Amino acid sequence: MSSLATSILRRSIAEVDTPMHRLDPRVKFLFFIWISVWAYIFLDYTLTAIFLITVLILTFIGKIFKKTVKAVSIIVVPWMAVGIPILSALFPWNKTLIYNVQLFGYNIPLYYEGLAWGIVWPLRIGVCLASAMFFLFTTEPVKLIALLFNFRMPFRFIYAVAGALQFTPILLDDLQTIIQAQRSRGLRTDVSLLKRLANYPVLIVPLTLSTLNKVQIRAIALESRGFSAPVTKTWPYDLSLKRRDYIFLAGIIATTIIFIYIYLVYGFSPINHLQFYIAAG
Amino acid sequence: MGEEAREKKVVPTGAKVVAAVMIPAIAALNYAGGVVVEVLKLPLWGDTWATMLGTLISGFWVGAIGGFLYNIIMALTVWGLPAWVWGFCNILIALFTWVAIKMGWANIRKPVRLIPACLIFGFIYPIFCTILGVGLFGGGPSTKPLPAMVYAATLAATKNFWLANYVQNLSCEIPDKIASFIIALIIADRVPEKFKLMRR
Numbered sequence: 408m409s410s411l412a413t414s415i416l417r418r419s420i421a422e423v424d425t426p427m428h429r430l431d432p433r434v435k436f437l438f439f440i441w442i443s444v445w446a447y448i449f450l451d452y453t454l455t456a457i458f459l460i461t462v463l464i465l466t467f468i469g470k471i472f473k474k475t476v477k478a479v480s481i482i483v484v485p486w487m488a489v490g491i492p493i494l495s496a497l498f499p500w501n502k503t504l505i506y507n508v509q510l511f512g513y514n515i516p517l518y519y520e521g522l523a524w525g526i527v528w529p530l531r532i533g534v535c536l537a538s539a540m541f542f543l544f545t546t547e548p549v550k551l552i553a554l555l556f557n558f559r560m561p562f563r564f565i566y567a568v569a570g571a572l573q574f575t576p577i578l579l580d581d582l583q584t585i586i587q588a589q590r591s592r593g594l595r596t597d598v599s600l601l602k603r604l605a606n607y608p609v610l611i612v613p614l615t616l617s618t619l620n621k622v623q624i625r626a627i628a629l630e631s632r633g634f635s636a637p638v639t640k641t642w643p644y645d646l647s648l649k650r651r652d653y654i655f656l657a658g659i660i661a662t663t664i665i666f667i668y669i670y671l672v673y674g675f676s677p678i679n680h681l682q683f684y685i686a687a688g
Numbered sequence: 689m690g691e692e693a694r695e696k697k698v699v700p701t702g703a704k705v706v707a708a709v710m711i712p713a714i715a716a717l718n719y720a721g722g723v724v725v726e727v728l729k730l731p732l733w734g735d736t737w738a739t740m741l742g743t744l745i746s747g748f749w750v751g752a753i754g755g756f757l758y759n760i761i762m763a764l765t766v767w768g769l770p771a772w773v774w775g776f777c778n779i780l781i782a783l784f785t786w787v788a789i790k791m792g793w794a795n796i797r798k799p800v801r802l803i804p805a806c807l808i809f810g811f812i813y814p815i816f817c818t819i820l821g822v823g824l825f826g827g828g829p830s831t832k833p834l835p836a837m838v839y840a841a842t843l844a845a846t847k848n849f850w851l852a853n854y855v856q857n858l859s860c861e862i863p864d865k866i867a868s869f870i871i872a873l874i875i876a877d878r879v880p881e882k883f884k885l886m887r888r
Binding site for chain 2: 485524536566572577607614615
């Protein structure tokens, strides 16, 4: 899991020129929010799966399909593997029997409601994750900062977001150095739980102190560029919507109208007809 | 008056800039904490200790915003968009840490006085996690084996969906938050005075 996160946070934008890379970051950000919200409005695994496939098609066009599928699989598959068997048997709102499993002489009934619950929630997260990766991996960092600037975010907040994205890979490199140094001094991970717990500060204390030193250096560097100077901040990168962006936006608006119609006429579960929502029973 | 003047001297010049830089550092340290937990194969989350540390050395706002930012970054990258709401958990952790500081429950040299803070982190904090977890992620078993077993056992015994989620959270949060709090206190105790923006 951490290696997946590390690879995402160490993200380097693919040096390719696809229609998805050329889209305005505001449009992609809107799409990311839009599809994530719709994935939560409908409680229908078929529809959620269609959302996921749609996003994956866009990642395929953007040439980031493989890494997106890998990331989504790492999150979704274990979640389903644990959640589906437990919830199919034990979900409190189980009603519709679908199968009886014989396990060690016991008869375990499996129900549709728990199965559906165990499928739809990981799929929802899959949609959110895939759309986030689509946005991040097809947007250059400079455009990401320009996007926040364009949203009129406070410049301290913009720095915090950009800084966190920069800091994380740097700290991970430092952590690797510290782990190697401590291993050369006999640090072991195959010891008892208490000893491993005692090893936590051994790695974290030097990392924290080195980070605090970096904080000081960064503060000086920022101040030398007038970070806290009481003047209007400017940004050299200008964002402007092109024809392709308007076409993409028109697609989002048209689909929104269709979704609203489906929701009003067929409800939150138009294909699978699930009868429960949240934990209301 | 004289005391106030002396207090101002120890705060480094440009403390606001240092605080602004400290926020992303807290977010990144939270993430690194999670990586260390995986390296050491500990049955914890380990990604909130820096929120506590940030509150201990730089005050409530730096800890809370740094912790919240960590969740925003993770929600936008690895966890999926709805996970940003876990940021409120980090704000709550910063608040509890701040309360612990103000009540004198955050002194590693007086371990008995840590008990009320540990009880808050262990039992009250999971209530909030349970509400968020069920409301936004549908509840259900964790992907970590031990909490998943606790969940299944509680659900089988009580048939109470909310209670099963709460007990599962207790099994994670009691060791995780208490260990994180103690580790944050140990580190805060070792941080040189020049880096501390918060006077205690």
